[in-house]
Amino acid sequence: MEVIIKKEIVEEILKVCKFELIYSGDEDKIVSGSVEEVCGLWIGETKEGKIIVEECKMAKNIAKSPFLFEISPYDLYNAYVDAQKRGKEVVGVFHSHPHGSPNPSPLDVKGIKETGLLWLIVGSELKVFSYDNKSNKIIELKIKVK
Amino acid sequence: MVRLKKIGSAGHTEVELPLDVAVLEVEKHLKLGGIVAREDGTKIDLSEIREDDKLILIPRIVGG
Numbered sequence: 001m002e003v004i005i006k007k008e009i010v011e012e013i014l015k016v017c018k019f020e021l022i023y024s025g026d027e028d029k030i031v032s033g034s035v036e037e038v039c040g041l042w043i044g045e046t047k048e049g050k051i052i053v054e055e056c057k058m059a060k061n062i063a064k065s066p067f068l069f070e071i072s073p074y075d076l077y078n079a080y081v082d083a084q085k086r087g088k089e090v091v092g093v094f095h096s097h098p099h100g101s102p103n104p105s106p107l108d109v110k111g112i113k114e115t116g117l118l119w120l121i122v123g124s125e126l127k128v129f130s131y132d133n134k135s136n137k138i139i140e141l142k143i144k145v146k
Numbered sequence: 147m148v149r150l151k152k153i154g155s156a157g158h159t160e161v162e163l164p165l166d167v168a169v170l171e172v173e174k175h176l177k178l179g180g181i182v183a184r185e186d187g188t189k190i191d192l193s194e195i196r197e198d199d200k201l202i203l204i205p206r207i208v209g210g
Contacts, residue, residue: 037210063208071207073181080153080204090153093207107210114178115153115205 003092003118003128004144005053009042010126013056016040017096017122037061037069041076042092042118043083051091051118061095068107069095092118092128102127104138112138148195151185152203165197172201179206 017038043055059075071093080090093115097105102123104112112119112131118141119129128141148168152159152175163171172182173192183189185200195201 039209065210068208068210073204073206076153076207077181077183077202077204080202093209095209105210107208111207111209115207117207119209 001049001051001130001141002144003051003053003141004146005042007145009053009056010145013040013094013120013122013126016058017094036064036066037095037098038122039069039071039093039095041071041079041090042094042120043079043088044091045088046091053091053118054088056094066098090117092120094120094122097121097123100124104129109138148197149200150203151201153205165195168199168201169195172203175203175205179208180204181206 039061040056040058042053043057044051044053057075057079059079060072061069062072063070076090083089093111100123102121102125104119104121108119108121108129112129116131121127121129126143128143129138130141132139147162148165149160149162150168150171169192172195175182176192181189181204183202183204185202190199190201
């Protein structure tokens with residue numbers, strides 16, 4: 001399966017997830033990474049085996065943590081209702097890994113399996129994952145930026 | 147019958163279930179940390195579910 005996403009959306013996500021420089025307090029070290037994980041939702045549609053991402057919506061991270069995220073269920077509900085009114089759907093979730101790796105953590109793997117949604121991780125690069133029912137595995141999907 | 151629409155799972159799963167089965171499904175969903183609302187957006191408790199309700203199951207989305 002392929003994920004098609006507008007260039008503007010990728011740019012917007014990169015902007016909100018950007019790494020900030022944080023001084024560690026040690027004069028010789030500068031640590032990169034934002035203070036908290038940033039998260040949001042993808043709105044779009046599924047057509048002929050392709051998932052087309054048309055919008056991203058920021059969501060509140062109620063975990064307020066540099067290592068965890070939990071999307072506000074109210075933001076998710078509002079995004080869902082809003083999308084439905086326009087004939088769209090919530091197709092995925094994105095969040096940042098302030099410490100770099102774009103690979104899913106064990107908690108991400110659980111979330112991907114349980115929700116069945118696309119799972120974009122923004123770290124040192126962008127990666128999208130989904131759960132494949134047939135193989136019972138988490139697979140990385142190709143991203144096509146248009 | 148109660149109609150349950152679950153967000154996620156490659157599109158949204160929509161099923162119609164008898165009241166007692168629907169209540170069990172909703173209970174399972176709540177135990178996983180999800181929330182349940184009517185289609186008009188009002189939140190609903192397990193004890194308030196009635197025949198002909200149309201409910202949306204919103205998952206808890208957590209990662210790290």
